[in-house]
Amino acid sequence: MNHLDQIHPAIAVVIAAFVLIGTVLTLLGTVGLLRLGSFYERLHAPTLGVSWGTAGILIGSVLMYSTLGSRPVIHELFLGIMMMVTAPVTLMVLGRAALHRDRAEGRPPAGSDAPGHPLKRGTER
Template identity: 75%
Template sequence: MSHLDQIPPVIAILIAGFVLLGSVLTLLGTIGLIRLGSFYERLHAPTLGTSWGAAGILIGSMLMFSTLGSRWVIHEIFLGCLIMLTMPVTLMVLGRAALHRDRAEGRPPRGTEGRQEPLK
């Protein structure tokens, strides 16, 4: 008898749902990273994929191992907190560095060429 046979069907469906949701969000973040045109537009897609995608997968993993009672899930909570805190901050710092570089070179931010300036 496998240890997976010990998981009740309702919990198994919840686990599958969270893992599927996390996988879909990660896939959407990856597709956005590939498809979006400028550097500044591409900054938003990985935030969704890594933050909420990883959270869905981690919640599914925590549900499974807490149901089986085979190990603690504290390290998964720690990983989730680190991912949710560091990814948006890292991408914000990358965006600001790129904006600073573009302004220092005296050109508009990449991807905004041809756009009209907002009225002031």
């Protein structure tokens, strides 16, 4: 007999849905990281994938172990909070560092390819 046999089928479907949603979001973040072109475009997809993907998987895990243990399992919520806070902040710092580097090297930042933009090459005054 398996300990998973103790989970009610309706709760197992909810747990599976959360884990599936979290896995798909994490996979989409990874695909976005690989497929998008510039460094700045690549920052957005992993942030959402890690944050919401981790949240879905952790909610499923909390539901499963709370159901099996007949007590709320909240220590995993700390992991989720840390992932939701640290991943976006880390990628924001990386983006700002890349923007600082681009400005120091005289390259136009992302979204500045409009004609006449002061940082566009060939249009410096």
